Amino acid sequence: EPEVTQTPSHQVTQMGQEVILRCVPISNHLYFYWYRQILGQKVEFLVSFYNNEISEKSEIFDDQFSVERPDGSNFTLKIRSTKLEDSAMYFCASMPHRNTEAFFGQGTRLTVV
């Protein structure tokens, strides 16, 4: 069964460093998302991506965040200068069409020290 895959599963980084989280969405899906979940809190929307551009972003998704689909299969989230409060689980999700089921990857646990 097709699935969304994310790498790495766990990343530890020093405050101020850049990190890139990677995702391979399900191959025929058109809509891609990043969500964040701080430990013990809700799953928060960060950004949606369609047709090679951002279609929606939250207040959390400020200038230190960026997304890219560099090669037609990978979907990346870059955090330019990490802060302690960026420590969270980051989930990638993909949808075949707008307004349908979203399928999630297993997540990347980001720890900023």
Added chain:
Amino acid sequence: QKEVEQNSGPLSVPEGAIASLNCTYSDRGSQSFFWYRQYSGKSPELIMSIYSNGDKEDGRFTAQLNKASQYVSLLIRDSQPSDSATYLCAVWMDSSYKLIFGSGTRLLVRP
């Protein structure tokens, strides 16, 4: 007003009982509604989707939707200890083209 609201729980039920989980949403134009299950430290796993008013059944799970009341629920029949998890209600917001999650209800099924 929060976009998607759920009671955080925990909701504790004995094994074999029916667990009832509820969710309300703010965007009256929303058309698509989803229930996800999340085990601790894991990613959300899709259980059910519902798009029309009424009930939709899948095995032990029944989703119920009332758009007039802006209310979605999930019933789990014959609850098992393995059903113990956090259940997330998610609503596709037509007004903003994004899928928004509630904070989740923690379910505990007692053996």
